Amino acid sequence: MIAHTGDSRLASLKGGLVVSCQAYPGEPMRSPAIMAAVAQSVVAGGAKGVRAQGIEDLQAIRPLVDVCLIGLVKRGADGVFITPTVADALDCVTAGADIVAVDGTRRDRPDGQPLAATVAAVHAAGALVMADCGSLDDALYSVAAGADCVGSTLAGYTGERPVTRGPDLDLLTELVAQLTVPVIAEGRIRNPDDALACLEAGSYAVVVGSAITHPTRITQTFAEQLTHGRTALSDEGRHPDRDE
Numbered sequence: 020m021i022a023h024t025g026d027s028r029l030a031s032l033k034g035g036l037v038v039s040c041q042a043y044p045g046e047p048m049r050s051p052a053i054m055a056a057v058a059q060s061v062v063a064g065g066a067k068g069v070r071a072q073g074i075e076d077l078q079a080i081r082p083l084v085d086v087c088l089i090g091l092v093k094r095g096a097d098g099v100f101i102t103p104t105v106a107d108a109l110d111c112v113t114a115g116a117d118i119v120a121v122d123g124t125r126r127d128r129p130d131g132q133p134l135a136a137t138v139a140a141v142h143a144a145g146a147l148v149m150a151d152c153g154s155l156d157d158a159l160y161s162v163a164a165g166a167d168c169v170g171s172t173l174a175g176y177t178g179e180r181p182v183t184r185g186p187d188l189d190l191l192t193e194l195v196a197q198l199t200v201p202v203i204a205e206g207r208i209r210n211p212d213d214a215l216a217c218l219e220a221g222s223y224a225v226v227v228g229s230a231i232t233h234p235t236r237i238t239q240t241f242a243e244q245l246t247h248g249r250t251a252l253s254d255e256g257r258h259p260d261r262d263e
């Protein structure tokens with residue numbers, strides 16, 4: 020399985036910020052038109068890439084931004100839920116994703132296919148694969164399956180790594196040391212200092228979600244600090260999709 024690490028779409032992300040534009044089920048901003056406006060806004064602010072969830076959101080965003088689009092489909096919030104099947108991955112390509120983000124863990128997938136089958140299908144359709152991993156072993160498995168880059172997206176969410184306050188810099192350092200494909204930092208990056216620390220740890224690019232595009236979460240950090248003072252653990256290991 021050959022990874023396409025020299026691809027210009029991946030190269031366009033090097034050293035840059037990717038912004039994840041997602042609203043969760045039942046939230047007021049859960050609308051393709053709203054997510055498309057958010058995506059345009061983050062590109063205007065300097066994002067080199069946009070990460071988005073859902074076929075309708077991808078279809079709405081694709082014509083409006085000319086940066087690299089990382090697409091995914093979420094099915095639930097437990098087990099293998101990030102682009103879990105080959106069919107989901109191909110739908111993301113059809114909707115305009117340059118890179119498809121898929122679950123890169125060693126867990127069984129709902130369609131019974133190995134990760135390599137998804138990678139092969141996405142490559143055949145002309146797109147790249149970002150494997151969302153929860154550990155070094157996941158990342159090694161994903162690279163062997165042909166993933167073009169790996170993300171620390173699931174670190175802290177699969178039981179293999181602690182839920183760090185801020186990004187899992189130890190894992191990022193380990194991934195950078197062990198892998199030859201680009202390592203993309205993602206998960207619990209709270210501010211520009213965190214983002215820079217990820218690049219300094221050797222990450223190829225940095226994906227930030229909630230801290231930029233989730234107003235409820237951002238507001239909570241302000242409100243909790245005002246209520247409880249500076250010692251409040253307002254942003255420790257929480258995720259808007261499962262911890263509200």
Ligand SMILES: CC(=O)N[C@H](C=O)[C@@H](O)[C@H](O)[C@H](O)COP(=O)(O)O
Nearest residue numbers: 039172176206207208227228229230
């Ligand atoms: C674990 C999971 O479901 N992560 C999802 C992956 O697409 C998103 O809900 C996150 O917002 C994204 O990874 C960015 O992370 P953060 O919002 O912490 O900056």
